Amino acid sequence: MEPRDLSAHSVYRPGRGIEETARELGLDPDDLVKLSSNENPLGPSPAAVDAVRAAADQMHVYPTTSHTDLTAALAEEWDVSDAQIWLANGGDGALDYLARAMIEPGDRVLVPEPDFTYHAMSARYHHATVDSVPLVAEEEFRQTPDRIAGAVDDHRIVYLTRPHNPTGSTIDLESLRAIADRTGPETLVVVDEAYQRFADVTSAVELLSERDDVAVLRSFSKTYGMAGIRLGYAVVPEAWADAYAAINTPFAASELACRAGLAAIEDDEHLDRTLDLVEWARSYIREHLDAPTLPSGGNFVLAEVGDATSVTERARERGVLIRDCTSFGLEEYARISVGRREQLPDAIETLNDVLATVETTP
Numbered sequence: 001m002e003p004r005d006l007s008a009h010s011v012y013r014p015g016r017g018i019e020e021t022a023r024e025l026g027l028d029p030d031d032l033v034k035l036s037s038n039e040n041p042l043g044p045s046p047a048a049v050d051a052v053r054a055a056a057d058q059m060h061v062y063p064t065t066s067h068t069d070l071t072a073a074l075a076e077e078w079d080v081s082d083a084q085i086w087l088a089n090g091g092d093g094a095l096d097y098l099a100r101a102m103i104e105p106g107d108r109v110l111v112p113e114p115d116f117t118y119h120a121m122s123a124r125y126h127h128a129t130v131d132s133v134p135l136v137a138e139e140e141f142r143q144t145p146d147r148i149a150g151a152v153d154d155h156r157i158v159y160l161t162r163p164h165n166p167t168g169s170t171i172d173l174e175s176l177r178a179i180a181d182r183t184g185p186e187t188l189v190v191v192d193e194a195y196q197r198f199a200d201v202t203s204a205v206e207l208l209s210e211r212d213d214v215a216v217l218r219s220f221s222k223t224y225g226m227a228g229i230r231l232g233y234a235v236v237p238e239a240w241a242d243a244y245a246a247i248n249t250p251f252a253a254s255e256l257a258c259r260a261g262l263a264a265i266e267d268d269e270h271l272d273r274t275l276d277l278v279e280w281a282r283s284y285i286r287e288h289l290d291a292p293t294l295p296s297g298g299n300f301v302l303a304e305v306g307d308a309t310s311v312t313e314r315a316r317e318r319g320v321l322i323r324d325c326t327s328f329g330l331e332e333y334a335r336i337s338v339g340r341r342e343q344l345p346d347a348i349e350t351l352n353d354v355l356a357t358v359e360t361t362p
């Protein structure tokens with residue numbers, strides 16, 4: 001037998017893991033610097049690690065209390081009702097819940113191009129048709145109201161990301177409001193805020209008190225350094241918040257994930273250290289890399305490196321992993337995630353060596 005026709009589905013290829021790469025190159029994982037997946041180079045909050053250890057012997061119990069408690073804590077943080085917090089297995093899981101709640105077979109959705117691949121993937125396997133609107137280098141890849149709203153027709157969902165991955169561009173709240181105003185009443189604007197804490201912008205959750213056509217995606221992966229535990233959520237308008245129960249298991253996030261999440265949101269010190277590091281590292285990359293870079297509100301910088309596939313491959317051979325953006329349709333660009341203070345200067349020096357050789361050997 002065969003699965004259903006998946007030939008139109010794109011596959012999301014994440015940056016390769018550090019152990020895999022080390023094995024392949026015959027190197028010690030400790031000798032590699034991973035700047036390819038926008039992870040938090042400081043690791044998780046120590047409080048979250050303790051919480052996971054403490055919860056480990058409770059993994060035989062369904063996560064009823066921790067799920068409820070984390071939902072309530074996030075609702076309080078955002079000043080919304082508990083029902084408006086849709087916990088999920090990562091931000092990716094929350095994207096699936098939004099698609100499940102919104103999309104009827106044949107509906108159309110709109111994504112920018114380039115874009116975080118999972119937006120289109122999730123919509124597609126929920127039986128939507130995906131249209132795209134190009135973002136352009138001349139506008140620093142910004143998702144402007146004219147560009148986005150100009151391309152919206154009867155789309156059921158419009159996916160926007162702030163800051164945008166992989167380009168780092170941001171959208172201010174006024175522009176988001178303008179976009180939502182210019183789309184029809186049955187169009188949901190999904191604002192993906194996986195990187196919002198790193199940018200100088202107010203969260204779009206603020207818009208939920210004025211309208212019911214915006215939902216906001218949040219993730220613990222980037223800000224809190226918890227990509228491995230898979231925890232994220234959507235904040236949705238009150239008007240249709242009860243759809244969650246109809247489309248989802250009551251245990252969308254695990255006991256360990258919920259316990260870690262509860263600890264992480266209390267750890268302001270780790271968050272401050274993370275935000276300081278991101279700010280420093282973004283500037284360091286932009287100042288010291290021998291390639292044009294774009295302003296970024298994320299924990300990464302997009303650089304115009306020429307032949308991105310060669311540059312990425314040669315950097316990898318020298319132990320520095322960055323993200324070739326060819327799969328995003330940006331063959332000339334690589335995305336470089338922030339690294340720790342003691343590792344980034346050497347890594348950038350290696351990248352500069354590579355850039356110099358790739359330029360001179362076509």
Ligand SMILES: *Cc1c(COP(=O)(O)O)cnc(C)c1O
Nearest residue numbers: 090091092116165194219221232
């Ligand atoms: C990383 C990321 C996510 C979600 O990541 P999860 O690990 O599933 O929480 C969502 N959107 C964008 C743009 C991302 O880069």
